[in-house]
Amino acid sequence: MPGRLEGKVAVITGAASGIGRETARRFAEEGAKVVVADLADEPGKQAAEEVGGLYVRANVTDPDDVRRMYGEASEHFGGIDVLFNNAGISPPDDGSILETEMEAWDRVQNVNLRSVYLCCKHGIPHLLERGGGSVVNTASFVAVMGAATSQISYTASKGGVLAMSRELGVQFARQGVRVNALCPGPVNTPLLQELFAKDPERAARRLVHLPMGRFAEAVEIANAALFLASDESSYMTASTFLVDGGLSGAYVTPE
Numbered sequence: 682m683p684g685r686l687e688g689k690v691a692v693i694t695g696a697a698s699g700i701g702r703e704t705a706r707r708f709a710e711e712g713a714k715v716v717v718a719d720l721a722d723e724p725g726k727q728a729a730e731e732v733g734g735l736y737v738r739a740n741v742t743d744p745d746d747v748r749r750m751y752g753e754a755s756e757h758f759g760g761i762d763v764l765f766n767n768a769g770i771s772p773p774d775d776g777s778i779l780e781t782e783m784e785a786w787d788r789v790q791n792v793n794l795r796s797v798y799l800c801c802k803h804g805i806p807h808l809l810e811r812g813g814g815s816v817v818n819t820a821s822f823v824a825v826m827g828a829a830t831s832q833i834s835y836t837a838s839k840g841g842v843l844a845m846s847r848e849l850g851v852q853f854a855r856q857g858v859r860v861n862a863l864c865p866g867p868v869n870t871p872l873l874q875e876l877f878a879k880d881p882e883r884a885a886r887r888l889v890h891l892p893m894g895r896f897a898e899a900v901e902i903a904n905a906a907l908f909l910a911s912d913e914s915s916y917m918t919a920s921t922f923l924v925d926g927g928l929s930g931a932y933v934t935p936e
């Protein structure tokens with residue numbers, strides 16, 4: 682049976698780690714040719730090797746890097762069908778608006794929002810050349826609901842990704858390019874596990890908001906990216922695709 686992404690070429694940013702890495706695996710399992718783009722060379726090369734793909738070092742905040750990244754991808758594999766614009770950061774110095782300095786604000790905006798602008802600006806022309814394709818931009822559940830423990834620049838950047846994706850989805854709908862925003866809930870990462878092993882009460886305070894009572898596994902987000910990247914989602918564009926274990930549907934009161 683052919684894979685769900687058979688014959689497609691996908692460029693995944695931030696594919697050296699976490700959700701991006703897991704998605705590179707799933708895409709490759711389903712027949713895609715994968716370009717692993719990241720700044721972290723060692724894990725990036727490993728990830729590319731694991732999936733039989735191409736590693737491209739690129740800083741997604743830099744227009745020259747982004748142009749070169751798609752140029753190399755297209756030259757190597759003969760074209761591009763899928764953009765998964767996934768690279769993002771949430772550093773500790775981005776917190777309450779009262780404490781977050783402009784340097785941290787700008788850094789987060791650049792990596793999380795400017796990068797998506799650049800990747801769409803320089804990536805979509807490659808998709809148009811093929812007669813269409815799918816763009817999946819990673820936003821977050823915080824693009825649709827507020828968090829009391831604020832990461833103000835992160836939240837604003839993801840709101841920007843969501844709004845930009847919607848508008849691009851509308852703009853390119855008749856040219857065969859679909860653009861959707863993937864909005865994950867909190868994911869079970871090594872950092873999170875360490876934090877919660879140390880402080881079970883803190884874990885419980887957060888888990889009470891999740892109807893499923895657990896965080897997502899990276900592969901569960903990767904499977905959603907796979908659906909949006911593949912032709913199975915052919916009637917979806919400009920959507921807010923929440924994969925959050927019911928978090929945004931919950932009304933929780935303190936105990």
Ligand code: NAD
Pocket residue numbers: 694695696697698699700701718719720721739740741742767768769770771792819820821822864865866867868869870
């Ligand atoms: P991660 O830290 O595991 O991986 C992010 C990758 O992006 C890293 O490999 C890093 O090297 C790369 N990267 C960072 N800055 C870059 C740059 N300037 N240029 C190129 N690559 C760069 O993160 P993750 O948890 O897998 O998150 C992936 C995406 O999902 C992010 O956009 C994040 O905001 C979003 N997200 C994550 C969660 C979660 O709970 N983990 C929840 C919602 C949304």
